[in-house]
Amino acid sequence: MEQPKRLSRLKTTALPTSLSDHAAAFDRLHPQVQRWVRAQGWSQLREVQTRAITAIGGHRRDVLIAATTAAGKTEAAFLPLLGAAAARQDRGVAILYVAPLKALINDQHKRLEGLCADLEIGLTRWHGDAPQGPKTRLLKSPEGVVLITPESIEAMFVRRPASVEALFGRLDAIVIDELHAFLQGPRGLHLWSLLHRIDAISHSRARRIGLSATLGDKQHAAEWLAGEGPQPEIIAVDGGGAPLKLQVRAVVEPPETSPPTADLEARSALAEIARHAHEILRGKNNLFFAGSRANVEALADRLRTLSEDGGVPNEFFPHHGSLAKELREEVEARLKEDRLPTTAVATTTLELGIDIGSVHSVAQLGAPRSLASLRQRLGRSGRREGSAAIFRGYIREPYLAADADPLDRLHLPVAQSVAALHLLAERFVEPPSGDPALLSVTVHQLLSRIAERGAQRADQLYRAIGRDGPFAAIEPGDFADLLRGLGGGEEPMLEQAPDGSLMLGPLGERLTASRDFYANFKTDEEWRLVNQGRALGTLPIVNALAVGSILSFAGRRWRAVAIDDPAKVVEVVAHRAGRIPKFDRVSGEPIHDRLAGAIRDALVASDMPAYLDPVAAQLLAEGRDMFAALDLARTPLIAAGKDTHLMTWRGSVANGLFAVLLGSVGFECETFDVGVTLLGTPSDEAAHVLGALDGCPPIETLGRFVSNLAHEKYDDYIPEDLLRRFWVKRHAHLETDVADMIRRIALALS
CATH class of the missing domain: 1.10.10 (Arc Repressor Mutant, subunit A)
Structure with missing residues (x-):
């Protein structure tokens, strides 16, 4: 009997499986599957496999399998499902496996083809790069297992509507890999709709099996997976994970010279990071996440040059979406084959579960901004028995002259690294939020x-x-x-x-x-900046944008005076504040409220994390001293010349909305990770106006000031009033939060 839904939300701890549990689960498997398991040399099933085999064989409900990377989730789902597929009599495809990446589909095809051949079950990859012959045979005689992306399912509905029911009308199960990748954003909404459409053509609803190593809210994930079906069974296996070894290294940029010299370039923070990484990463397989494509190319080039200058083989290769598929696959193959030491310097392209084997360590340039990404990346390391997961964080800090902005003296990137690793230990993962797509x-x-x-x-x-x-x-x-x-x-x-x-x-x-x-997704939106008819360039804009918003670009600040949403053009004029700070405080990737609050906690705390190198420890100590000197435990304001920084200690979404509010009452603002800068406003004037704010205007009122409403693929075709209405709906829950922010600020300034 199923528990009431409210009880299913209670935190439970499953008892570890016993030898008899493993034996009972093994006995449930198809005889040919049992022979395959023995041929792998497994001494016994893993815990996640035992529990999944018992659940999938014991009922027809959906099942969510949440376990660490390399815990055996794929086999946990497919061992019982393939055995049942081998015994079925119905025509049509038995199992539909959905994954977010073609490369992941290719990996799983290699992983399953031997077992499927033993069971005489067809196994077909279906995506744009897959061979056509097996697809043609599948259309003539639908059966077995199909490995597919959501976009290819969509293409079937549009281009082959007569074939869809024959293919997917009698499915036993739909396996969704990397489920966390579908819980937010246009691809997740798209897949949800496609699953609903498959249900509508099915003789009976196929059960759904979700697989993930990175879930913050398992209950939410289970509800998403079930759709309109009953509550799934959640199989959560921690497995303890590998021991974790951490180091955060900070490198301070050298003082600028005019004009810049070759010596200055050689002494830059990036050059120093490359030298350390070249020394410490050589000889092993590693992943180095460098953020932007420009960072990837610059870092990979420096590492390659160091190898050439040292007369040693190059082991460092870039990996990002703009590279040719063949070049990416060469790097992936080197990592997986584990014959030649290889470090892939990547954007986010190696974050999901492409099979590249176990890497020795994971490095990252810049402080972590997403706990979900950090957990996913770390899952690549420490997979081998007895090995540790190793994380190296590299932080570039600006050189601070005597007249440096006091905000930079807080050394927020180091504090953010400490905050992120603290939340990692607490197992926090950002929950999904309202979806603008x-x-x-x-x-x-x-x-x-x-x-x-x-x-x-x-x-x-x-x-x-x-x-x-x-x-x-x-x-x-x-x-x-x-x-x-x-x-x-x-x-x-x-x-x-x-x-x-x-x-x-x-x-x-x-x-x-x-x-x-x-496909429902598109690349990051680039807006064109134009000043008096002259194009300045393009940059991505993710926060709410209104006339009067301040943008940083090409080494100075600009004020938006006109916004053409359909054309993605912002007309700007030079702002009187002139040059932007040397340290770029704005990023396209948002941070969550919980991380913003943890950054403050890191500056308030007194303990010094052992994983900080001497430079990072010194910078954190200086940041804490500055936090105390600025009295930020009591006041939210930092005087910075003609400007004032308002420390909200909130995340990107709340700060963006608060900046819209402040703009509506006459301030010129720009946001940073944990607050808002009031430009051209001295601290005493800021204190007077902020202290006089009386609550938060209705979100509908603030929504009138927002201009950049069209971000998703088809938003340009949607009436602006409707986009604005849904912007208000997505942000309505923040009205109370912003009102509370205003009350706390007013109280602190009273």
């Missing part, structure tokens, strides 16, 4: 459903899309406004047939015929 994905699925089935009535489309799961946030009035917007303009996306049903308009026909239609 909801309307964009709805537009995509409207087009897809009409392309698949032809003209449909509005009420049919709403029932199919707008009333379940995350899409339930779209109310009938919202849906009607969306349809009206998509039917307008010179080239409408939708048109209405004489009988009132909706069909594709000229724009809809063109979009659905495009090869890039099947």
Whole structure:
């Protein structure tokens, strides 16, 4: 009997499995699967496999399997499922495996092909780079296991609607790998909708098996996985993990010279980091996450040059999305084969579960900004029996002259590293939040459903899309406004047939015929900055942007005077504050409130973490001294010449909203990780105005000041009033938070 939902949320600790449990689970397996297990030389099943085999074989509910990287989650799901597939009589595909990356599909194909061959079960990769022959055979005779991306499922619904039911109408199970990658963002909403569509064509609903090593809220993940189904069983196996070895090294930039010299470049922080990494990482397999593609290329180039200058083979190679697939695969193969020492210097491309074997250590340039990413990266190290997971953090700090901004004297990057590693020990992972891609994905699925089935009535489309799961946030009035917007303009996306049903308009026909239609995501939005008709360049903008917002670019500050949302153009004028601080305090990747608060805690604490090198320890001590000297335990304000820093100790979303509020009352602001800078406002004036603020205006009022509402793939086609309405919905829960921030600031300044 299932527990009531409220009880299922209670924290429980499962007892470790016994030898008899392992034996009983093994006995449940298909005889050929048992022979395969013995052939692997396994002394016994792992705990996650024992528990999953028992659960999957014991009931028909969905199952969420949460265990550390390399715990054996893939086998935990597939050993019982493949045995059942070998015995089934129904035609059609038995198991659909969904993954976020083609490379991960290729890895799992290699991992499963031997067992599937033993069981005489077909195993087919289905993505753009997979061979066509097996796909053709699958269409003629659907059976076995299909490994696929969400985008390829979408392409089947649009291009092969007659084949979809034959392929996926009698599934036993849908296995979703790297489930955490789908809990937020357009790909997650897209997959949720596709699962709903598969359910609609199925003779009976396929059970869902979710796999993940990085879940902050397992209950939320389980609810997402189940959709409209009953509560899944959650199998959470900690396994203790490998012992963790940490070091955070800080390197201070040398003083600037004018003009810059070659010697200065050789003594730069990045050059010093490269020298240390070259010495300490050589001879082993490692991952070095360097953030941006520019950082990856610069660091990999320095490491390669050090190898050439030293007369030793190069072991350091870049890995990012702009590189050719063949170059990325060469690096992945070197790591997996483990014959030649290899360090991949990467963006986020090696974060998910591509099989590259176990690496000796993980390094990172810059303080961690996401605990989910940090945990995922660390899971790559320490997989071998008896080995430790090793993390090396490298922090670049600016050289501080006598007139340096006091904010820089807090040494926030070092404090942020300490804060992130503290939260890592607490097992914190950022929870999902309101998804700005909801309307964009709805537009995509409207087009897809009409392309698949032809003209449909509005009420049919709403029932199919707008009333379940995350899409339930779209109310009938919202849906009607969306349809009206998509039917307008010179080239409408939708048109209405004489009988009132909706069909594709000229724009809809063109979009659905495009090869890039099947994906719901797009690359980071780059906005063009223009000053008096002269293009300054482009940069990504993720925070709320309003006329009057201050932007940092090309070594100085600019004030936005006009914003063209559809064209992604910001007209700017030079701001009187002139040059920006030498230390860039703004990043495109947001941080969570919990991390922002932990940064403050790191500056308040007195203990010195043993993993800090002498320079990092000295900088943290200086930051703590400055925290005390500025009396930041009592006041939120830091005087910085003509400017004032307001220390909110909140994350990126709250600071962005607070900056909109301050802009609405006349301040010129720019945000940083743990606060907002009031430009051209002395601290006494800031204290007077902030102390007089009386609560938070309604979010609807603040929403009128926000201009950059279109971020997702189809947002440009959505009526602006509707985008603004949903911006307000996503931020409504922050109204109380911002009001509380205002009360605390006023109290501190009274």
